[in-house]
Amino acid sequence: MKDMLAQVEPLIPALRRYARALMRNRANADDLVQDCLERAVSRWHQRRDGNVRSWLFAILHNLATDRFRQASSRGRHVSIEEAGEGEFQGGAVQEHRLMYLDVLDKLAKLPEEQRAVLLLVAVEDLSYADAAKVLNIPIGTVMSRLSRARERLQQELDGVAGAQGNVVILRRQT
Amino acid sequence: MNNRPITEDDLHAYVDDVLEPERRAEVGSYLADHPDVAKRVAGLADQRELLRAALAPIADEPLPPELNLSRMIEGRRRRSHPAWWTIAAMLLLSVGGFGGWVARGSLGMSPSGLAALAQEATYSYNVYAPDRTRPVEVRASDTAQLVQWISGRLNRPVNVPDLANSGYRLMGGRLVATQHGPAAMFMYDDDHGSRVVVLTRPMSNADQNAPMTAHADGGATGFAWADNGIGYSVVGEAPAESLRPVANEVRRQARAI
Numbered sequence: 001m002k003d004m005l006a007q008v009e010p011l012i013p014a015l016r017r018y019a020r021a022l023m024r025n026r027a028n029a030d031d032l033v034q035d036c037l038e039r040a041v042s043r044w045h046q047r048r049d050g051n052v053r054s055w056l057f058a059i060l061h062n063l064a065t066d067r068f069r070q071a072s073s074r075g076r077h078v079s080i081e082e083a084g085e086g087e088f089q090g091g092a093v094q095e096h097r098l099m100y101l102d103v104l105d106k107l108a109k110l111p112e113e114q115r116a117v118l119l120l121v122a123v124e125d126l127s128y129a130d131a132a133k134v135l136n137i138p139i140g141t142v143m144s145r146l147s148r149a150r151e152r153l154q155q156e157l158d159g160v161a162g163a164q165g166n167v168v169i170l171r172r173q174t
Numbered sequence: 175m176n177n178r179p180i181t182e183d184d185l186h187a188y189v190d191d192v193l194e195p196e197r198r199a200e201v202g203s204y205l206a207d208h209p210d211v212a213k214r215v216a217g218l219a220d221q222r223e224l225l226r227a228a229l230a231p232i233a234d235e236p237l238p239p240e241l242n243l244s245r246m247i248e249g250r251r252r253r254s255h256p257a258w259w260t261i262a263a264m265l266l267l268s269v270g271g272f273g274g275w276v277a278r279g280s281l282g283m284s285p286s287g288l289a290a291l292a293q294e295a296t297y298s299y300n301v302y303a304p305d306r307t308r309p310v311e312v313r314a315s316d317t318a319q320l321v322q323w324i325s326g327r328l329n330r331p332v333n334v335p336d337l338a339n340s341g342y343r344l345m346g347g348r349l350v351a352t353q354h355g356p357a358a359m360f361m362y363d364d365d366h367g368s369r370v371v372v373l374t375r376p377m378s379n380a381d382q383n384a385p386m387t388a389h390a391d392g393g394a395t396g397f398a399w400a401d402n403g404i405g406y407s408v409v410g411e412a413p414a415e416s417l418r419p420v421a422n423e424v425r426r427q428a429r430a431i
Contacts, residue, residue: 004243004247005243005244005247008243009243009244012237012241012243013232013233013234013235013237014233016232016233016235016237016241017229017230017232017233020229020232021229021232030238030240030241033241034240034241037241037243037246038246041243041246041247041250042250045338045339046338046341046343046365048341096227099224099228100224100227100228101228103221103224103225103228104228104229107225118225119229121190122190122222122225122226123225123226123229127192128187128192143182143183143186146186147182147186150186150189150218150221153221154214154217154218154221157221157224158217
């Protein structure tokens with residue numbers, strides 16, 4: 001178990017970051033990470049794959065998927081608390097803080113499956129192959145979701161999607 | 175110029191900086207020739223940096239106390255009595271000095287030998303493995319208690335095989351009744367929820383030593399053998415070729431003692 005501590009502990013901050021970006025709620029995210037670590041401790045000896053990082057992200061992702069499923073089957077939304085609030089009091093100047101909150105807000109609008117791919121690849125630095133393993137999907141699907149996630153987020157950030165989308169809806173209504 | 179056409183995947187790999195240097199150079203010169211694509215790619219690269227910067231502070235936060243990993247590991251160690259897991263162990267029924275079982279086997283007309291043991295193991299599997307409510311009497315979390323109880327009933331010190339390397343977790347165990355007296359049954363499951371049962375008891379007169387033999391009955395398949403008067407059977411619904419290594423592992427641990 002000593003090797004487990006040495007290999008897993010340094011990855012906890014990244015697990016928290018991924019969980020927070022998925023759940024958008026500090027308490028729920030940390031709860032998820034705690035479950036993930038408990039499971040990792042109890043299954044450490046059953047781990048077959050050599051890559052601890054993707055093994056942990058896979059456990060975390062499966063737990064998150066279960067939560068989302070439970071939440072939707074109970075007919076209520078996963079709480080989308082202000083994820084960014086209170087997190088940037090530190091070094092970030094006001095201007096950056098607003099930009100960060102804005103991108104996180106827009107990230108939250110992506111479908112969950114696209115958000116997961118984008119976070120694993122662009123933020124957590126998983127290889128495309130490891131992301132495919134974590135999400136249990138073919139690598140081609142990783143690439144197409146990544147592409148869609150980036151395009152969509154970019155449109156949101158440019159303000160294009162909102163504007164064009166509104167125009168189309170208005171025309172249809174009149 | 176380059177022979178292979180530039181794909182959308184290449185552009186993302188360029189943004190994520192995971193291309194081989196040669197390909198990266200090819201994409202770079204393509205972008206130099208296509209300012210509109212270059213503009214889009216630059217936008218995606220900025221987006222990537224923005225996202226990373228926005229989420230970076232979370233990873234810099236001090237960890238909350240409930241995510242203290244050493245405490246979790248310690249907590250689990252106290253709960254699960256790892257002594258029982260690390261002693262690579264099978265039912266250690268010390269041989270010699272306990273002749274009572276052998277004498278008893280000769281009394282009835284009941285079936286004996288390896289075939290009887292295999293049958294008992296299959297019955298136990300058929301009855302307990304599908305049970306979703308209480309497949310085992312004593313759970314793995316109370317392994318120490320389980321071992322104490324079963325050792326007492328079998329009149330011998332008993333240890334539990336560790337099948338973690340074969341992908342099976344101990345669920346727990348119980349005492350089962352056979353025509354040849356009490357037997358110990360241990361149940362395991364894997365990540366897909368498929369279960370296997372290990373049944374062991376002292377052998378009566380017949381088959382004190384018997385090589386490992388495959389048996390099948392309905393959906394359940396198994397392997398039975400006896401070493402030094404102690405019989406073992408491993409039963410599951412997994413195909414025989416994937417069950418055999420599990421049986422080999424149980425036998426290896428039993429002989430290692």
